[in-house]
Amino acid sequence: MISKWLFSGAFVFELGSWGALFQEMPIGAAALLFVSAHGISSALLAAGVWLLLPNRYKYPLPWSPLFIFSLSFFVPVLGAIGVAIAVFPALYMPRTQKEQAWDAIGVPDLPFRPQERSRDLMFQDGGLQDVLRHAPSAQKRVSALFATRRMPSKDSIPILKLALRDPADDVRLLAYSMLDRQESEINHRIQVSLQQLADATGAHKAAVHATLARWYWELAYLGLAQGSVLEHVLKQAREHVNSALAQDAGDDSHLLAARISMEMGDLEGAEQHLLDAQVAGIDLEKLLPFMAEIAFSRGDYTAIAQLLRQLPEDMLTRPPFAALARYWL
Missing domain, CATH: 1.10.287 (Helix Hairpins)
Structure with a gap:
C-alpha cells in the first residue's frame, strides 16, 4: 500500500x-x-x-x-x-522456475571406519592410498588414516607406511603414532610371554614357545620389522618354533615353521616342515598354497598348476585363488 x-x-x-x-x-x-x-x-x-x-x-x-x-x-x-x-x-510477472534435474552436493568426508568389505574384492585399500597420494587437504589425509583403525593390520600398515612420507607434519606424526602403537602392543605381548617362559615347564613351556614364535612372526609378517631387525625377529621366531616342535607343541607349529623358513629363504626347510605338517594331520588344502609358492620360488612352474588343481573347486572361485586359477589353470 x-x-x-x-x-x-x-x-x-x-x-x-x-x-x-x-x-x-x-x-x-x-x-x-x-x-x-x-x-x-x-x-x-x-x-x-x-x-x-x-x-x-x-x-x-x-x-x-x-x-x-x-x-x-x-x-x-x-x-x-x-x-x-x-x-x-x-x-x-516473474519467470517460472524450471524443475531442477539434479542437486549439487558437497563431497562427503571420509568415514572414521572402513565401509563393509565385499567378499568379491581382494583389496580395498586403494582408495585410501589414493587419498594419501593425491588429496590436497591434509585434513582429508588425516581422515584416511583414521579410517584404517578398524581394518586388519595386514591391510592398514602399508597405508600407514605410505603416510610416513606425507609432506604434512600432522599426517606423518599420526601415522607414526598408529604404527608405534601396533608395534608396542606386540612387543608387550612378547615381554609378557618371555616372563612366563622363565617359570614354565612341560606342556605349558611348549605352548609359550609357540606363542612367542607367533608374535615374532607377526612383527615380520606385518612389515613392522625391517633390515637387521627383521633378520633378528625371524631368527627368534625360528628358535622358538623349533623349541615348540621339539616339545610337541601342536600340529599348526609345523605350518608356522614352514612360513618362517620361506621368509628366510630356506625352501628345503620349509618343504620339510610342510611334509611334517601333512604327516601330523593338517588338511592338505591348507598346505597346497604354500607348496605352490615354494614351487614358484624355485621356478618349477609346471608343479604350480598341478598343485592348484588339487584345491577344492569352491576355493578356486574365491579370492585370492580365483585370480591364480585364471592365470595358471
Whole structure:
C-alpha cells in the first residue's frame, strides 16, 4: 500500500516538474523548480521500487536505492520510464522456475571406519592410498588414516607406511603414532610371554614357545620389522618354533615353521616342515598354497598348476585363488 502512494506521488511530482518548464517565469526559477520536483519524484520512485524488491536485491545499503534513484534522476523522462519497464514486469510477472534435474552436493568426508568389505574384492585399500597420494587437504589425509583403525593390520600398515612420507607434519606424526602403537602392543605381548617362559615347564613351556614364535612372526609378517631387525625377529621366531616342535607343541607349529623358513629363504626347510605338517594331520588344502609358492620360488612352474588343481573347486572361485586359477589353470 505504501508503495502505491509513493508511485502516485512520484508520478504527480514528475508531471509538476515538466509543467514548470511551460510556465511564464524566469529560466533560473523554472530550472530550480524542475530539478526540485524531478528529484522528489526520483526519490519517491526509488523508495517505492526498493520496498518491492526481493531481499537479496535490497542490500547493501545505500547503494541499492541510490542506483535506482540515479537511473531516474540523471536520465529525465526516459530514466523513470526505463525503471518502470525494467522493474514492474519482473515483480508482477516473474519467470517460472524450471524443475531442477539434479542437486549439487558437497563431497562427503571420509568415514572414521572402513565401509563393509565385499567378499568379491581382494583389496580395498586403494582408495585410501589414493587419498594419501593425491588429496590436497591434509585434513582429508588425516581422515584416511583414521579410517584404517578398524581394518586388519595386514591391510592398514602399508597405508600407514605410505603416510610416513606425507609432506604434512600432522599426517606423518599420526601415522607414526598408529604404527608405534601396533608395534608396542606386540612387543608387550612378547615381554609378557618371555616372563612366563622363565617359570614354565612341560606342556605349558611348549605352548609359550609357540606363542612367542607367533608374535615374532607377526612383527615380520606385518612389515613392522625391517633390515637387521627383521633378520633378528625371524631368527627368534625360528628358535622358538623349533623349541615348540621339539616339545610337541601342536600340529599348526609345523605350518608356522614352514612360513618362517620361506621368509628366510630356506625352501628345503620349509618343504620339510610342510611334509611334517601333512604327516601330523593338517588338511592338505591348507598346505597346497604354500607348496605352490615354494614351487614358484624355485621356478618349477609346471608343479604350480598341478598343485592348484588339487584345491577344492569352491576355493578356486574365491579370492585370492580365483585370480591364480585364471592365470595358471
